[in-house]
Amino acid sequence: MKAIILKEYGLPNVLEIGEAAKPIPNDKEVLVRIHSTSINDWDWGLVRGKPFVIRLFFGLKKPKITIPGVDISGKIEAVGSDVSSFKIGDEIYCDLSESGCGGFAEYVCVPEKTLSKKPPNISFNEASALPHAAILALQGLVDMGKVKSGQHILINGAGGGVGTLAIQLLKSYEVKVTGVDSEEKLDLMTSLGYDSVMDYKKVDFTDNGEKYDLVLETKSNRSVFKYARSLKKNGRYITVGGSLNRLLEIFLLGSLISLFSSKKLSVLGLKPNKGLDHISKLVESGQIRPVIDGPYGFDEIPDLIQYFGEGKHSGKIVVEIEKC
Ligand SMILES: NC(=O)c1ccc[n+]([C@@H]2O[C@H](COP(=O)([O-])OP(=O)(O)OC[C@H]3O[C@@H](n4cnc5c(N)ncnc54)[C@H](OP(=O)(O)O)[C@@H]3O)[C@@H](O)[C@H]2O)c1
Missing domain, CATH: 3.90.180.10 (Medium-chain alcohol dehydrogenases, catalytic domain)
Known part of the structure; x- marks a missing residue:
């Protein structure tokens, strides 16, 4: 073959x-x-x-x-x-x-x-x-992120494999979703349903005064303290990927911050295929299309x-x- x-x-x-x-x-x-x-x-x-x-x-x-x-x-x-x-x-x-x-x-x-x-x-x-991207989005938003209606959510890397599926997964929740990615992908993100979009080369979402209930991250490259500052009280930051040093920092210091405040910062370890039958149902009902x-x-x-x-x-x- x-x-x-x-x-x-x-x-x-x-x-x-x-x-x-x-x-x-x-x-x-x-x-x-x-x-x-x-x-x-x-x-x-x-x-x-x-x-x-x-x-x-x-x-x-x-x-x-x-x-x-x-x-x-x-x-x-x-x-x-x-x-x-x-x-x-x-x-x-x-x-x-x-x-x-x-x-x-x-x-x-x-x-x-x-x-x-x-x-x-x-x-x-x-x-x-x-399979790979939809399960990262599902496990990040639902299993670890515990998404709830009424929340303001930010997805960093919103125009990539995970981000374009994550916004579709969120359609069954009444949430406001901000997407961050490069300029060329902002129109696609708006067409998929992001309520607002940002170009990461122009705006630092950890430094623009906005705070979120849930952040799903695909490209961690900033200090864990900046991410913690971008969360509301009881907010969650879940990263699925990024630079190894940053992931280690979030894994170690994120757990400490989570111990001493209401905020939770965690690194997701993918469980391959866990939830894929649920994704199949969402596809069959027309909620998700890659x-x-x-x-x-x-x-x-x-x-x-x-x-x-x-x-x-x-x-x-x-x-x-x-x-x-
Ligand atoms: N946790 C686990 O067990 C596990 C398992 C498998 C994969 N992963 C990780 O999951 C992630 C998968 O993401 P994906 O498939 O969606 O990747 P992707 O298709 O490459 O999408 C990532 C998006 O992020 C954008 N981006 C790059 N730098 C950025 C920045 N600084 N800020 C905001 N956006 C930025 C990229 O746009 P431009 O390139 O145009 O800038 C791209 O559109 C990867 O990081 C991978 O390593 C984790």
Whole structure:
């Protein structure tokens, strides 16, 4: 089968477009013919082996994962003997980040527990844009953020994969939502329903006098004290990503601030696929539809990871591997 192969860390041009053996599922797995995949910060980090902490988990000198790619949608082509909830022909989608990656290929074997049925009212391309980003938004806003109607919420990185889904998740709450991102994405953000938008290159949301009940952050790059100042009494700041130093600071000092004040500042650790069936229901009811950049072709994946890293995309970059 064709696959994008990672043999050494480096810029995305180290990736080879090559051939790999078609995998064979064990008793608890299914074989998926992948229709579509999408690009994530995870891929950008894994391919470069940066930040360094990635190498502690995925290989110090050489990556242990040889085929990257975490978000997929596709059709089941074979099932292991212990698989009971899925059958050949089922259309599925999922996040492979806890099951060895492998999404940048024609086929992958996936444990049954990792899978969700693809909502029938969206395309494979749209479905592949959802698992990683929608679950970050859901776990950030609902599980950790405890969002409630009447709140004023700010989303930093509002025009990216997480932010474009987060605003749609908030449609079932009566909340006021401010979105922050670069100037080119502000029109898209307004069209998705953000009540007000800000260009992060012109306005510092931690320093403009506004305070929020809940901040969902994708790019932590300021001091934890600035974030704490941007919260109202009982406010919550939940970050899903940012610079490693800032995340460590928020993890350590955020817990202290949370002990001595009514404000809570926390770092979210993604639980892949937890809540994906709930996302499926929101998609089926029409509440959520991913914003996609693409679809692009398989051979473009190395360039697209670079394009992602340069932050030129809006919403999720999607690749159609092969129609199935
Ligand atoms: N916590 C976990 O377990 C976990 C797991 C997986 C991923 N993650 C993290 O989750 C995040 C995923 O975000 P995503 O998929 O939405 O990424 P994305 O698609 O790259 O979106 C991020 C957006 O933020 C904007 N941005 C860049 N710098 C900014 C700044 N200083 N202030 C405000 N906005 C800024 C970018 O715009 P421009 O580029 O145009 O500036 C982009 O539109 C990543 O940080 C990733 O590392 C966390």
